[in-house]
Amino acid sequence: MSTFSNSTIFEVKQVSSTSSSQGVFATSPIPASTTILTDSNPLLALPINHTLPSTSISHPEEKLKLYAQSFVNSEPGERQKWLELCAPELPKDLVQMVNKVSEEALSFTLVSPKPTLTSTARAVVVAMANCFEDGLLYVSGLSRFNHSCNPNAIYLPTSQNGKHVKALRDITPGEEITVSYLGLKVYAGRSERRRILLESKFFQCSCRRCLDSKVSLRPDFTRTIPCPFCHPRSSSHALPEEVAWEEVDVSYIQLADEGESAGVCKRCNTTLAPSHPCIVTEDKVTKKILSFLSSPESSTSSPDDMDVDEDTEMEDEMYALSLSTLGPRHWATVQVQMLTLDRACHEINRKLLVGGTIEEVELAEAIDVCERLFDWFGGLGKFGGDRALAKQCVTIARALVSFEDDKSKAYGRQWIEKVEEWITNFESEGLQIAIASIKGDGGQEGGGKKKRR
Ligand SMILES: [Zn+2]
Numbered sequence: 415m416s417t418f419s420n421s422t423i424f425e426v427k428q429v430s431s432t433s434s435s436q437g438v439f440a441t442s443p444i445p446a447s448t449t450i451l452t453d454s455n456p457l458l459a460l461p462i463n464h465t466l467p468s469t470s471i472s473h474p475e476e477k478l479k480l481y482a483q484s485f486v487n488s489e490p491g492e493r494q495k496w497l498e499l500c501a502p503e504l505p506k507d508l509v510q511m512v513n514k515v516s517e518e519a520l521s522f523t524l525v526s527p528k529p530t531l532t533s534t535a536r537a538v539v540v541a542m543a544n545c546f547e548d549g550l551l552y553v554s555g556l557s558r559f560n561h562s563c564n565p566n567a568i569y570l571p572t573s574q575n576g577k578h579v580k581a582l583r584d585i586t587p588g589e590e591i592t593v594s595y596l597g598l599k600v601y602a603g604r605s606e607r608r609r610i611l612l613e614s615k616f617f618q619c620s621c622r623r624c625l626d627s628k629v630s631l632r633p634d635f636t637r638t639i640p641c642p643f644c645h646p647r648s649s650s651h652a653l654p655e656e657v658a659w660e661e662v663d664v665s666y667i668q669l670a671d672e673g674e675s676a677g678v679c680k681r682c683n684t685t686l687a688p689s690h691p692c693i694v695t696e697d698k699v700t701k702k703i704l705s706f707l708s709s710p711e712s713s714t715s716s717p718d719d720m721d722v723d724e725d726t727e728m729e730d731e732m733y734a735l736s737l738s739t740l741g742p743r744h745w746a747t748v749q750v751q752m753l754t755l756d757r758a759c760h761e762i763n764r765k766l767l768v769g770g771t772i773e774e775v776e777l778a779e780a781i782d783v784c785e786r787l788f789d790w791f792g793g794l795g796k797f798g799g800d801r802a803l804a805k806q807c808v809t810i811a812r813a814l815v816s817f818e819d820d821k822s823k824a825y826g827r828q829w830i831e832k833v834e835e836w837i838t839n840f841e842s843e844g845l846q847i848a849i850a851s852i853k854g855d856g857g858q859e860g861g862g863k864k865k866r867r
Pocket residue numbers: 562563564607619620621622623624625
């Protein structure tokens with residue numbers, strides 16, 4: 415707690431005079447990559463099998479039970495700290511579940527004095543809103559940073575149970591310090607981002623990026639489709655193939671979520687009505703992709719699965735659907751492509767580890783996807799692509815260097831240079847060692863001494 419309240423670079427205060435909610439604000443200039451706050455002592459650490467993949471929006475009863483039990487069995491002093499964190503209002507069905515698990519936890523405990531039902535229920539809500547996806551809850555202030563869909567700071571893991579907040583870019587005095595609670599879903603469209611935040615953290619996001627795309631001042635780059643007037647679609651709403659693959663000069667429309675127009679094409683100047691068939695298709699296809707993305711089949715974390723082929727097939731199908739109807743620059747297409755790239759990199763890493771042969775074709779494909787994604791992620795600022803693709807770039811570099819000819823080595827170094835600044839400032843030591851060794855391998859004379867152009 416002391417590190418938090420004694421900070422000389424930020425303060426906690428009300429977000430605005432009209433709002434009761436608090437936020438963290440810079441009190442002095444904070445240069446990019448400054449560590450703003452570190453905490454390695456979580457108040458609560460759920461067993462690992464109860465953690466959920468990032469951006470999972472569910473609050474299963476099993477998890478709520480653990481929150482209630484942990485609270486009831488903790489020291490009175492710790493309980494007090496726990497209750498000081500914010501507890502948002504929950505939807506009715508969840509309130510019932512919270513009360514049920516709280517009553518159960520209280521009836522089964524032998525501790526004395528027991529906390530009240532009201533405080534136990536409040537503690538469960540606090541944990542639901544403030545627990546990180548890895549099951550850790552901190553009281554120090556890590557949870558006090560508000561969310562933004564275009565944040566100026568980021569949460570990063572430190573030690574096993576630790577996290578810190580680092581500045582993503584220079585932050586000026588008086589500016590609110592914000593982080594994203596969304597993981598890679600921060601690159602999803604506005605309505606999807608807001609739905610996740612509402613269902614998992616129980617608030618309506620009103621960050622700049624969300625508000626701007628609502629009033630169509632600056633449509634969100636994540637919802638971009640080829641203009642249906644410049645590029646007429648087939649009767650089944652499919653894009654011409656050369657448009658989907660960007661073999662011609664494509665005119666894109668960035669879609670706004672609300673308002674009388676869904677967007678305007680800069681080339682033909684036509685206004686797209688929200689009821690236009692291509693918007694209806696966009697909605698349908700996006701929903702389908704989303705349900706695929708949140709299904710267990712889309713998880714790349716279980717490579718030993720028997721059904722890898724089946725998963726890949728489904729993934730290819732989703733990619734084809736998304737690409738042929740939404741085009742290559744829509745966030746739904748990008749999210750499926752991320753899966754494809756992760757899978758490819760996983761396989762390349764596996765081969766590097768066991769000394770298998772990496773086919774030039776598979777590497778070329780990964781490189782092609784990664785390049786496209788890199789450009790796209792860059793739409794959210796300086797560190798967009800680096801943040802989303804650092805590990806994948808390192809895999810590609812490693813594979814290139816493994817070919818051992820000078821040309822591949824030089825190309826491998828270029829991939830490291832793309833993400834070097836990001837990795838040096840923000841990634842784990844493991845990844846930093848990895849890039850140092852790739853640069854060492856790739857360097858000619860001077861064995862590992864870096865030569866910058
Ligand atoms: Zn937002």
